[in-house]
Amino acid sequence: MASDEPSGAAEEKPRPEPPKIQLPETEPIFVARLVEAEGVEAQLVDAQLVDALQAPQWLHPSSILFELLSTLRQFVVAALLAVFMASSGNRYALFIATAGVAMTAARALLRFLTLRYQLLGGELRISDGLLFRRHRTVPAARIQNIDLLQNPLHHAFGVAEVRVETAGGSDLEAKLRVLSLADVARLRAAIFAAAPHAAPHAAPHAAPHAAAEGPSLSGGPSLSGGQPAGGSDLPAAPRAAAQDAHQPSSPAAAEPAAARRGAVAASPEWSYRIGSRRLILAGLLSNRGLLLIPLLIGVIFQFDLERQIDFQQVEQWLPRGLSVAETTVVTISAAVAVLVLLRMASAGWFVFRFHAYSLQRYGEDLRISCGLFTRVSATVPRHRIQFISVQQTLLGRIFGLATIRIETASGGGTKEEDAAETVARRWFVPVLKLSDAETILPELREGLVYQPAAICWRSTAPRAVRRLGGVAVLRALVIGCVGAALSWPWGGLVGLAVLPALLLFAVRYARSLEYARSGPMVFFRSGMVSRKTSLTFFDKVQTVAVLQSPFDRRWEMATLQVDTAAAGPAQHRIEMHYLPAAVAHAEATSIALHASQTPDALHVRPVAHYLSSSRRVPRDGRRGAGAAAELVDQ
Amino acid sequence: MSHEASGEGSREGSGEPSGVPREEADRWQQVAPQSVTAERIAGWIFAAVVLVAGAVAILSFLLLSSPSPVLLGLVLAAYGLLAAVLIWAAHWHPALNYRHTFYQLSDAGFEIRRGILWRRRITVPHARVQHTDVAQGPLERSFDIGKLIVYTAGTQNASVELGGLAFTTACELRDALIGRREASDGV
Numbered sequence: 001m002a003s004d005e006p007s008g009a010a011e012e013k014p015r016p017e018p019p020k021i022q023l024p025e026t027e028p029i030f031v032a033r034l035v036e037a038e039g040v041e042a043q044l045v046d047a048q049l050v051d052a053l054q055a056p057q058w059l060h061p062s063s064i065l066f067e068l069l070s071t072l073r074q075f076v077v078a079a080l081l082a083v084f085m086a087s088s089g090n091r092y093a094l095f096i097a098t099a100g101v102a103m104t105a106a107r108a109l110l111r112f113l114t115l116r117y118q119l120l121g122g123e124l125r126i127s128d129g130l131l132f133r134r135h136r137t138v139p140a141a142r143i144q145n146i147d148l149l150q151n152p153l154h155h156a157f158g159v160a161e162v163r164v165e166t167a168g169g170s171d172l173e174a175k176l177r178v179l180s181l182a183d184v185a186r187l188r189a190a191i192f193a194a195a196p197h198a199a200p201h202a203a204p205h206a207a208p209h210a211a212a213e214g215p216s217l218s219g220g221p222s223l224s225g226g227q228p229a230g231g232s233d234l235p236a237a238p239r240a241a242a243q244d245a246h247q248p249s250s251p252a253a254a255e256p257a258a259a260r261r262g263a264v265a266a267s268p269e270w271s272y273r274i275g276s277r278r279l280i281l282a283g284l285l286s287n288r289g290l291l292l293i294p295l296l297i298g299v300i301f302q303f304d305l306e307r308q309i310d311f312q313q314v315e316q317w318l319p320r321g322l323s324v325a326e327t328t329v330v331t332i333s334a335a336v337a338v339l340v341l342l343r344m345a346s347a348g349w350f351v352f353r354f355h356a357y358s359l360q361r362y363g364e365d366l367r368i369s370c371g372l373f374t375r376v377s378a379t380v381p382r383h384r385i386q387f388i389s390v391q392q393t394l395l396g397r398i399f400g401l402a403t404i405r406i407e408t409a410s411g412g413g414t415k416e417e418d419a420a421e422t423v424a425r426r427w428f429v430p431v432l433k434l435s436d437a438e439t440i441l442p443e444l445r446e447g448l449v450y451q452p453a454a455i456c457w458r459s460t461a462p463r464a465v466r467r468l469g470g471v472a473v474l475r476a477l478v479i480g481c482v483g484a485a486l487s488w489p490w491g492g493l494v495g496l497a498v499l500p501a502l503l504l505f506a507v508r509y510a511r512s513l514e515y516a517r518s519g520p521m522v523f524f525r526s527g528m529v530s531r532k533t534s535l536t537f538f539d540k541v542q543t544v545a546v547l548q549s550p551f552d553r554r555w556e557m558a559t560l561q562v563d564t565a566a567a568g569p570a571q572h573r574i575e576m577h578y579l580p581a582a583v584a585h586a587e588a589t590s591i592a593l594h595a596s597q598t599p600d601a602l603h604v605r606p607v608a609h610y611l612s613s614s615r616r617v618p619r620d621g622r623r624g625a626g627a628a629a630e631l632v633d634q
Numbered sequence: 635m636s637h638e639a640s641g642e643g644s645r646e647g648s649g650e651p652s653g654v655p656r657e658e659a660d661r662w663q664q665v666a667p668q669s670v671t672a673e674r675i676a677g678w679i680f681a682a683v684v685l686v687a688g689a690v691a692i693l694s695f696l697l698l699s700s701p702s703p704v705l706l707g708l709v710l711a712a713y714g715l716l717a718a719v720l721i722w723a724a725h726w727h728p729a730l731n732y733r734h735t736f737y738q739l740s741d742a743g744f745e746i747r748r749g750i751l752w753r754r755r756i757t758v759p760h761a762r763v764q765h766t767d768v769a770q771g772p773l774e775r776s777f778d779i780g781k782l783i784v785y786t787a788g789t790q791n792a793s794v795e796l797g798g799l800a801f802t803t804a805c806e807l808r809d810a811l812i813g814r815r816e817a818s819d820g821v
């Protein structure tokens with residue numbers, strides 16, 4: 001880490017002008033090209049578009065199709081079933097299916113006819129509905145980003161799905177399905193013109209430069225996600241792969257724009273890419289392919305329902321009269337084949353989802369864009385990151401690979417996850433070399449230093465091994481008793497047999513938990529087989545708790561719990577068991593003290609103001625406690 | 635059961651929670667003493683409702699069918715056990731709970747300790763208080779006590795409750811928390 005920083009700085013300097021291959025894949029290009037297509041002067045965009053958008057705007061007419069498709073996708077199983085039944089001559093099913101499609105289409109049409117959006121008085125207003133009109137207002141200043149999603153069909157129509165994200169993820173976000181790319185550009189420009197601080201990189205400064213680069217630019221992953229899919233993506237892959245191969249130790253490629261950092265961040269200050277080879281390796285190592293199994297079962301079930309496939313027929317395909325050894329070989333090779341297929345499916349999923357992955361930092365915004373056919377681009381403002389987790393599976397540990405997951409305050413656990421959410425949180429960095437984490441994490445927050453080897457980790461209390469060992473012996477005893485009761489007397493030996501395993505487990509478990517407080521961060525590490533190393537920051541700590549069970553009290557231990565606003569994809573909580581009780585209390589106090597001194601961006605200000613304004617002036621907390629004490633004494 | 639619990643309670647009854655450094659211990663406050671009475675009344679009402687319902691059920695069971703003496707004995711024993719637990723929970727538990735519930739407003743934030751066997755100390759840092767509620771039920775109103783609810787943006791402890799506070803104390807605490815939060819917000 002310490003050696004990486006200077007090297008990163010060195011990389012920036014010898015590039016005063018952008019080399020050809022370092023394409024500034026930024027949205028200004030995108031805007032500029034679209035604007036060119038419209039025949040509008042790039043410089044005039046800002047001023048005029050704000051005015052134009054004051055009148056209510058329609059969605060793109062193809063919205064009807066996409067709205068219809070998105071509804072139908074939820075009923076895909078029912079639809080398939082209906083098609084199967086209809087094809088076998090069931091007219092009733094055909095009627096219901098037709099009626100369903102017609103009603104959905106009518107709804108989609110109605111939505112298209114009634115939905116209007118406009119930017120009026122610095123607010124994005126969206127209204128829809130015929131009988132029940134719904135008006136949604138999003139202040140432009142609170143709009144964090146406009147994320148786009150474009151699948152091949154969107155691309156064919158020249159449109160994209162637009163998600164307007166606001167700070168404080170609990171808010172309803174606005175979704176516009178779908179807008180033409182020209183409208184997207186106009187909306188972006190208008191919103192960011194209305195709220196300049198929301199996206200300093202939105203203005204089409206780089207337009208002339210981008211235009212000069214011409215169509216060859218289209219290879220890069222566009223930040224706005226409005227990236228033409230398919231063939232034009234291809235140039236990005238070899239480049240990324242080459243970069244991966246050439247700089248195995250420092251994948252953080254310094255972008256040319258870093259040199260002119262003072263200017264508006266039109267190009268990323270830092271970026272990280274993942275080559276296709278590594279993506280495939282990560283896919284092969286992951287269990288993602290298991291997702292296919294339910295799908296497969298579903299398909300078989302569907303066929304079985306209609307075609308009455310008799311599984312006994314399968315026997316006919318198999319050669320007869322095999323010896324036991326041959327059967328074993330056939331079975332094992334079939335199992336291996338299934339395993340290989342699943343792994344290949346995993347690799348396919350990784351490539352499909354993360355092809356040409358790039359993570360870039362523009363000032364305070366982190367931008368991810370990836371995807372083979374469906375390009376996803378998502379933005380995570382750095383200050384919204386609550387929790388960072390570096391996770392390794394067993395296979396990942398063997399190959400030295402890891403995944404970075406992050407948590408933002410947008411309640412990822414409760415909300416249904418869509419593609420952008422998946423990419424942005426659960427698979428923030430889908431695969432990286434473990435050592436790269438030390439260079440990536442510092443980009444995720446100002447002043448973050450991540451050197452797990454240099455941290456002074458605090459392990460569980462020394463007596464925890466003894467305590468857990470005792471529990472292991474007790475468990476073995478119980479298992480032995482149950483065994484003996486089931487088959488006297490030799491069943492009791494089972495307890496003896498499992499004792500070493502239980503003891504080993506106890507010792508490893510006690511040693512696997514590690515906690516540290518370093519800088520403005522709280523670290524926690526756990527896991528015996530797969531390792532998770534997570535960290536959060538004092539200003540993201542919501543509550544601190546110390547728990548003590550009666551057993552904990554006997555052993556003078558306690559559990560330290562640090563709660564953050566994150567409860568989603570990282571699936572890791574800071575919960576340090578078996579700390580010495582005194583240490584747990586001291587740490588809790590210390591963390592809470594630090595947290596009290598750091599303001600948090602998550603405040604729901606209006607509520608707080610309402611409550612405080614109805615009462616008297618803010619006062620010192622200690623005096624409040626004193627007053628409370630007097631009242632109790634009365 | 636009650637003996638063991640009350641024995642432990644008397645040890646802890648001094649108002650000094652165990653496991654905390656000594657200099658901190660004297661700052662811990664207890665909730666309003668009248669909350670014990672309120673809790674007892676609520677507990678008795680609950681116990682009475684459940685026990686009457688149980689008695690009606692057993693009587694109708696006796697009248698409608700003629701169970702064997704063994705079954706009847708089992709049912710009556712279960713009823714007796716239930717009655718014992720409910721009465722303990724109604725009468726002794728509130729006092730025990732009172733002796734094990736503390737709070738303080740320190741530099742670190744608003745802290746609550748509670749739990750008779752499984753103990754828990756939770757700290758809400760000042761800057762993390764999203765908003766607060768003071769809630770009062772009819773019974774609580776007649777005893778002039780209230781419940782303070784502190785909301786954070788957290789997940790496991792998204793809201794932290796402390797019941798049995800004198801109503802004015804609850805309001806004072808709320809103002810102090812909001813005030814302190816506003817002040818620290820400007821840092």
